[in-house]
Amino acid sequence: MDKKGFIFDLDGVIVDTARYHYMAWKRLAESLGISFSKVKNEQLKGVSRVRSLEKILNWGNMELTEAQFNELLELKNNDYLAYIERMDKDEILPDVPRVLSFLKQNDQPIALGSASKNARTILKEVDLLEVFDEVIDGTNVTNAKPDPEVFLKAAEGLGMDPSDCIVFEDSVAGIRAANTGGMMSIGIGDPAVLHEATYVFKDFTEISNEFFSKLISE
Numbered sequence: 001m002d003k004k005g006f007i008f009d010l011d012g013v014i015v016d017t018a019r020y021h022y023m024a025w026k027r028l029a030e031s032l033g034i035s036f037s038k039v040k041n042e043q044l045k046g047v048s049r050v051r052s053l054e055k056i057l058n059w060g061n062m063e064l065t066e067a068q069f070n071e072l073l074e075l076k077n078n079d080y081l082a083y084i085e086r087m088d089k090d091e092i093l094p095d096v097p098r099v100l101s102f103l104k105q106n107d108q109p110i111a112l113g114s115a116s117k118n119a120r121t122i123l124k125e126v127d128l129l130e131v132f133d134e135v136i137d138g139t140n141v142t143n144a145k146p147d148p149e150v151f152l153k154a155a156e157g158l159g160m161d162p163s164d165c166i167v168f169e170d171s172v173a174g175i176r177a178a179n180t181g182g183m184m185s186i187g188i189g190d191p192a193v194l195h196e197a198t199y200v201f202k203d204f205t206e207i208s209n210e211f212f213s214k215l216i217s218e
């Protein structure tokens, strides 16, 4: 039987948490007097917590001691976690349940490949942890996206060759990671932003089961 490895990013692909990261980073940046925008935020999508803060401080030409840096990381994460604590299944993005059950019914291996250290907490909260055959997150990797490590580990965990894997991503860094890893990349979001992806869709409502069947048998 035909099999492909389906690897999903979490924030902004499975759940609507990208906006919480945005809100928490915006508050933190502005508290430091550094202006923040949706355009700047695109550069943080898919990027690790540490690297994101480095970028923000860079935009503001700010240098901090290690202790101050760690304090801000904690502040941002606590702010983010306050949003996460209130989340439930309503935060699962449109048609994600349909897609995941279609893949399950067709015996396709499914993995999560996320930069987030909060990934398992979030999956538990929306009751999706059991759906994934493999979960690779920010606690399992040393090299952040656009490095392909997270997706290569996910592919390995599924026992699939990278060339037989398909990655779903809402970030430029993640699309680059998938492409560098030799996988098909499918962007979820704005085609103007995610133009390096093999295909781009606004969201999963635009991807039919027939399209998935084709991916499986190709």
Ligand code: BG6
Residues within 6 Å of the ligand: 010, 011, 018, 021, 044, 045, 046, 047, 048, 049, 052, 077, 114, 115, 116, 117, 118, 119, 138, 171
């Ligand atoms: C990615 C998000 O999925 O995870 C980034 O796109 C975020 O915005 C990164 O910074 C790390 O997440 P966390 O939960 O470990 O701070």
Ligand code: MG
Residues within 6 Å of the ligand: 009, 010, 011, 012, 013, 018, 045, 046, 169, 170, 171
């Ligand atoms: Mg994402």
